[in-house]
Amino acid sequence: MIPASFEYVAAATLGEAFGLLKKHPDAKILAGGHSLIPMMKFRVAQPALLIDINKVPDLAYIKEDAKWLKIGALTRESEFENSALIRDKYHLLADAAKMIADPLVRNMATVGGNLAHADPANDHPAVMLAYDAVVVVSGAKGTREVPITKFFTGPFTPDIAHDEILTEIRIPLRKAGDGGCYLKIERKVGDYATAAVGVFVRLGAKGVCEYAGIGLTNLGLMPIKATAACKVLMGGPLSDAKIREAAQLASEAAEPTSDWRGTEEYKRALVKTLTVRALKQAALRAAA
Amino acid sequence: MTTYPISVTINGQVHTGDVPARLLLVHFIRDMAMLTGTHCGCDTTSCGACTIDFNGKPVKSCTLLAVQANGAEITTIEGVAQGGQLHPVQEGFYQCHGLQCGFCTPGMILTSISLLKHNPDPSEDEIRWGISGNLCRCTGYNNIVKSVQYAAMKLAGKQPEVVIINEESTVREMAH
Ligand SMILES: Cc1cc2nc3c(=O)[nH]c(=O)nc-3n(C[C@H](O)[C@H](O)[C@H](O)COP(=O)(O)OP(=O)(O)OC[C@H]3O[C@@H](n4cnc5c(N)ncnc54)[C@H](O)[C@@H]3O)c2cc1C
Numbered sequence: 001m002i003p004a005s006f007e008y009v010a011a012a013t014l015g016e017a018f019g020l021l022k023k024h025p026d027a028k029i030l031a032g033g034h035s036l037i038p039m040m041k042f043r044v045a046q047p048a049l050l051i052d053i054n055k056v057p058d059l060a061y062i063k064e065d066a067k068w069l070k071i072g073a074l075t076r077e078s079e080f081e082n083s084a085l086i087r088d089k090y091h092l093l094a095d096a097a098k099m100i101a102d103p104l105v106r107n108m109a110t111v112g113g114n115l116a117h118a119d120p121a122n123d124h125p126a127v128m129l130a131y132d133a134v135v136v137v138s139g140a141k142g143t144r145e146v147p148i149t150k151f152f153t154g155p156f157t158p159d160i161a162h163d164e165i166l167t168e169i170r171i172p173l174r175k176a177g178d179g180g181c182y183l184k185i186e187r188k189v190g191d192y193a194t195a196a197v198g199v200f201v202r203l204g205a206k207g208v209c210e211y212a213g214i215g216l217t218n219l220g221l222m223p224i225k226a227t228a229a230c231k232v233l234m235g236g237p238l239s240d241a242k243i244r245e246a247a248q249l250a251s252e253a254a255e256p257t258s259d260w261r262g263t264e265e266y267k268r269a270l271v272k273t274l275t276v277r278a279l280k281q282a283a284l285r286a287a288a
Numbered sequence: 289m290t291t292y293p294i295s296v297t298i299n300g301q302v303h304t305g306d307v308p309a310r311l312l313l314v315h316f317i318r319d320m321a322m323l324t325g326t327h328c329g330c331d332t333t334s335c336g337a338c339t340i341d342f343n344g345k346p347v348k349s350c351t352l353l354a355v356q357a358n359g360a361e362i363t364t365i366e367g368v369a370q371g372g373q374l375h376p377v378q379e380g381f382y383q384c385h386g387l388q389c390g391f392c393t394p395g396m397i398l399t400s401i402s403l404l405k406h407n408p409d410p411s412e413d414e415i416r417w418g419i420s421g422n423l424c425r426c427t428g429y430n431n432i433v434k435s436v437q438y439a440a441m442k443l444a445g446k447q448p449e450v451v452i453i454n455e456e457s458t459v460r461e462m463a464h
């Protein structure tokens with residue numbers, strides 16, 4: 001199928017893109033294009049202008065500073081698979097990236113587009129909720145840092161104004177005692193999750209859990225952070241009893257509907273099982 | 289309708305055109321560059337029949353715009369054989385019966401070439417994982433995996449042969 005007609009500009013700088021967005025209320029940013037172009041082919045999206053940011057320099061990087069792992073918005077999913085830093089230190093992110101779409105799609109799809117699309121079926125929202133990441137949103141007047149828990153304001157609606165662009169994602173720098181894991185049940189490669197759970201824990205002295213984050217994928221109209229489940233885990237060691245309690249709370253936090261991927265009941269059961277497994281794996285990695 | 293001048297290097301040859309923004313790259317390749325080896329098998333970015341090498345990476349050309357390819361270096365299946373010699377991956381598909389109707393084959397081959405470039409000695413699992421964005425609806429994947437194993441051997445300077453063991457075809461290094 002062929003998209004409806006539109007105009008196209010390859011922006012050379014972010015400034016140029018901001019200006020074009022401001023001038024054109026019907027414009028959209030084109031990053032990897034692997035959510036947007038399929039939607040345009042089906043005419044679900046019919047923007048009047050596409051502003052391609054693929055030629056804007058310095059938007060794709062993975063680097064650590066004193067406080068954060070900083071990821072440029074235009075970083076492709078395949079870069080995570082190829083990055084030794086991610087593979088060795090950021091397991092939750094590494095697990096998830098491998099499970100997104102298929103290897104060919106991952107050569108184009110960007111992490112910024114994955115979050116900006118704010119699709120509850122996308123995998124990065126749950127990952128970033130688990131990490132308690134910060135999203136950097138830039139505009140002509142400067143940049144804003146948005147905590148991920150405030151970033152998704154409605155179904156398919158991120159906290160990005162029309163004339164702003166998501167430029168960076170920040171994940172807390174890995175410390176000793178950090179562990180993460182992403183588990184996804186999909187019907188086949190390239191499918192969105194029937195259910196997926198992302199878990200990140202930070203263990204301190206004597207294995208006391210200082211932080212726990214649990215994100216749920218494709219289990220409601222919006223990406224979900226299972227806050228009550230996270231709370232019961234924090235303040236003590238990750239005992240089997242606590243893990244079971246958290247898993248129960250996570251399955252209650254999910255808001256699945258029955259569809260061709262499974263019934264509501266089945267999906268809640270998956271959340272419970274995946275949460276137990278992901279927490280155990282994260283705890284092992286934290287101890288390693 | 290606004291059109292945009294583009295210049296794309298495909299298999300070492302420059303192709304130019306004035307294209308509307310909504311023209312998909314796969315259609316530019318097939319209908320304007322007249323290279324019909326690249327196929328288009330779906331509307332949902334699922335099948336991989338349209339796979340090309342785009343600036344060094346295999347991607348689905350049905351989900352890129354032709355305008356995005358301005359200045360790009362592309363390899364399609366027509367550019368894979370060199371000097372009348374089949375590429376080892378093509379030879380593998382030929383020797384191992386890696387194709388029946390051939391519709392998925394150009395995409396499979398472009399993906400496999402890239403896979404072997406990054407991982408010259410992949411395990412069976414790694415091959416299956418590597419080609420998981422390419423669907424084959426008739427040959428099935430067993431012979432495709434063998435084709436890639438054949439090519440890996442050949443690229444490593446060994447001479448592969450296909451033999452039947454227990455009624456199953458197997459690729460192994462030819463005895464000297
Ligand atoms: C076959 C297939 C299977 C897939 N399976 C999965 C899967 O299992 N899991 C998963 O998570 N995803 C999956 N995806 C989606 C894929 O990861 C998308 O590419 C991703 O969701 C969007 O990233 P993109 O760079 O392609 O964004 P685009 O398609 O370019 O953009 C998506 C939206 O975000 C906006 N946007 C993009 N970047 C920015 C930015 N920096 N600032 C502001 N707005 C921006 C665009 O305007 C558009 O509205 C799949 C896609 C395909 C085609």
Ligand code: FES
Nearest residue numbers: 329330335336350
């Ligand atoms: S035509 Fe099916 S993925 Fe491109």
Ligand code: FES
Nearest residue numbers: 388390392424425
């Ligand atoms: S050979 Fe026919 S689809 Fe693969």
